[in-house]
Amino acid sequence: MIGTNFGIYRPNSSSSGVSGAPEERAAVQQLSDFMLQLEDYVPTVPDAVTAHFLNSAGFESNDPRIVRLISVATQKFISDVANDALQQCKTRCNTQSNLPGTHTPGQKPTKDRKYTLTMEDLAPALADYGITVRKAQYFP
Amino acid sequence: MDKVDATNSTNPRRKILNLAVSQILMEKGFDSVDKECLETLTEMLQSMLVEVGQSARSYCELSGRTIPVIGDVIVALVNMGVSMQGIEAFAKRDGRQIIPMPAQASQQKQLNLLQAGTKSSHPPHVPNYLPALPDPHAYVRTPTHKQPVTEYEAIREKAANQKRDVEKALTKFLSKTSETHSLFDNEDNMFPLIACKPAFPPYLAALNPTDQVFDFEELEYHYLVANRTEDVTSKDDNDENESGNEDDGDGEMKAESKSEKEMKPENDIKPNSTTNKAILENPNIDNPYLRAATLPKRAKPDPALLIPPPTPAPANNAVAN
Numbered sequence: 001m002i003g004t005n006f007g008i009y010r011p012n013s014s015s016s017g018v019s020g021a022p023e024e025r026a027a028v029q030q031l032s033d034f035m036l037q038l039e040d041y042v043p044t045v046p047d048a049v050t051a052h053f054l055n056s057a058g059f060e061s062n063d064p065r066i067v068r069l070i071s072v073a074t075q076k077f078i079s080d081v082a083n084d085a086l087q088q089c090k091t092r093c094n095t096q097s098n099l100p101g102t103h104t105p106g107q108k109p110t111k112d113r114k115y116t117l118t119m120e121d122l123a124p125a126l127a128d129y130g131i132t133v134r135k136a137q138y139f140p
Numbered sequence: 141m142d143k144v145d146a147t148n149s150t151n152p153r154r155k156i157l158n159l160a161v162s163q164i165l166m167e168k169g170f171d172s173v174d175k176e177c178l179e180t181l182t183e184m185l186q187s188m189l190v191e192v193g194q195s196a197r198s199y200c201e202l203s204g205r206t207i208p209v210i211g212d213v214i215v216a217l218v219n220m221g222v223s224m225q226g227i228e229a230f231a232k233r234d235g236r237q238i239i240p241m242p243a244q245a246s247q248q249k250q251l252n253l254l255q256a257g258t259k260s261s262h263p264p265h266v267p268n269y270l271p272a273l274p275d276p277h278a279y280v281r282t283p284t285h286k287q288p289v290t291e292y293e294a295i296r297e298k299a300a301n302q303k304r305d306v307e308k309a310l311t312k313f314l315s316k317t318s319e320t321h322s323l324f325d326n327e328d329n330m331f332p333l334i335a336c337k338p339a340f341p342p343y344l345a346a347l348n349p350t351d352q353v354f355d356f357e358e359l360e361y362h363y364l365v366a367n368r369t370e371d372v373t374s375k376d377d378n379d380e381n382e383s384g385n386e387d388d389g390d391g392e393m394k395a396e397s398k399s400e401k402e403m404k405p406e407n408d409i410k411p412n413s414t415t416n417k418a419i420l421e422n423p424n425i426d427n428p429y430l431r432a433a434t435l436p437k438r439a440k441p442d443p444a445l446l447i448p449p450p451t452p453a454p455a456n457n458a459v460a461n
Contacts, residue, residue, distance in 0.1 A: 034228045035210060041231065045160045046241040049153045053186060059193030061208050069213055070196075074188045076230040077222050078161060078181055082168045089170075117165060117173040122180065130221075133180060 038065040038072075045071050082117070084125035089115050152242060158182050159239050167235060192216050 043050070047064055050071040054061070061067060093113065123133045161181045165173055195216035200208035217224065257276040262268065273279075289295065311334065319335035339345060 030228065031214070031224065034231070037228070038231075042238050043231075044163065044236065044239055045156055046239060048241060049156045050189060052153055053189040054193035057190040057193030057197065059197045059208060063210070066208065066210055066213050069210065070189065070192050070217075072227060072231045073217050073222055073224070074185055074192065075160060075164060076227055077188060078185050079164045079168065079230060080223075081181070081184075082165050082170070086168050086170065114171040115169055117170045117177045119174060119176055119180070122177050131184075135176070 035065055035069070038068045041068055043068050043071045044075060047071070081122075081125055081129065084128060085117055085121045086115065088125050089117065089121040092121065154182065154186065156239055156242070157185050161185055163237055163239075167233075188220075191220065195219060 047067050050067050051061075054067065054070065093115075119133065119135075126133050158178065161178060162173070165178075165181075192213065196208050196212045199212040199215050200206070203212070205212075214224070255275065259275060260273055262270065262273065314334050315332040319337070320332035321335050323331040323333055
């Protein structure tokens with residue numbers, strides 16, 4: 001269903017589109033199932049908010065699944081970025097704590113660390129996605 | 141996450157995106173976030189939504205459709221490099237919270253302001269789909285005045301009374317301020333009459349232009365002269381009437397003459413020059429610009445022509461004075 005008629009050149013699936021590689025077929029099937037599940041899925045961000053930003057780009061859809069798919073996909077992207085930033089933060093904290101000579105291995109992991117997201121961690125995480133972050137000139 | 145409260149974005153939709161980002165970060169294990177980072181991620185989320193929409197619409201229009209399908213969105217996402225792997229897991233993850241839709245701001249219903257009277261229905265020529273007529277007080281005419289008296293007799297009587305009052309007051313005023321005749325011969329002056337001062341050509345006063353009075357003292361002086369000569373004229377009325385033919389030439393040439401009194405001295409001095417005459421007329425005024433205007437051109441031929449007849453008259457006047 002999905003992905004059959006996009007006109008995308010696929011060198012692997014030469015002739016019969018979907019029925020090419022089994023793993024690709026599985027992915028497409030998975031996506032189709034997901035689309036069905038989106039029918040009665042309540043996204044984090046209300047549909048109206050997502051639809052407003054889509055409308056501001058000229059995108060108008062009556063199908064709530066499309067709006068929800070976009071909503072979930074964008075949030076997943078942000079989530080991935082946040083995940084990377086968290087890893088960055090953790091490694092940075094570990095290296096900082098490891099640098100001093102007074103190293104008490106038992107203390108650090110057990111202690112409840114408070115992680116704060118800063119641009120120091122966010123910038124390299126975004127750089128992995130090809131996004132360069134600079135401080136806006138007039139940001140307060 | 142305590143810094144979320146500090147973000148004071150006014151746009152409610154952006155506020156919701158802010159909440160979503162905060163929630164994702166909290167799920168990931170962050171305890172707090174810089175405002176700068178939160179705003180950056182919110183901006184990224186917003187611009188990504190817009191960008192996906194724009195890209196998907198472009199793919200949709202490229203295919204010749206107006207309503208986008210799921211395929212367009214997926215192509216747009218793939219083209220932007222957003223991986224779809226694990227999207228289902230992310231959608232059904234544990235601990236997911238749903239941001240409730242903010243309550244719809246209910247439109248305040250306009251209160252009905254002071255219904256006055258009952259609204260009338262449309263007249264037959266007005267179609268029904270037109271708005272209803274406003275309250276009657278907006279167009280009904282209510283007279284607030286009394287009907288005035290319109291009887292002819294009453295109005296006529298009123299007008300006559302008014303006219304009589306005005307005339308009476310004016311007569312009273314003139315009798316007190318100007319010269320009067322006494323109706324009876326005695327001196328008590330119980331019934332004063334306004335003195336009649338006939339000017340021989342009656343239209344002369346209307347034809348003569350008069351200047352504006354700048355110097356009040358001079359005006360007073362004129363009145364003094366008038367009052368003094370008035371006695372003369374009143375006594376000489378007969379003489380004047382007799383010598384009307386002789387005087388009319390003088391009367392025309394005398395611009396400033398309001399009454400005959402000014403002619404009398406002039407007649408006496410006629411042989412002399414006009415300037416002398418003017419000086420004699422206004423002995424207190426030595427400034428020639430302040431003197432009453434004289435018309436010397438006409439004055440000269442007239443005496444020559446009229447010398448033989450008027451000679452007796454001036455003599456009489458002089459005697460009378």
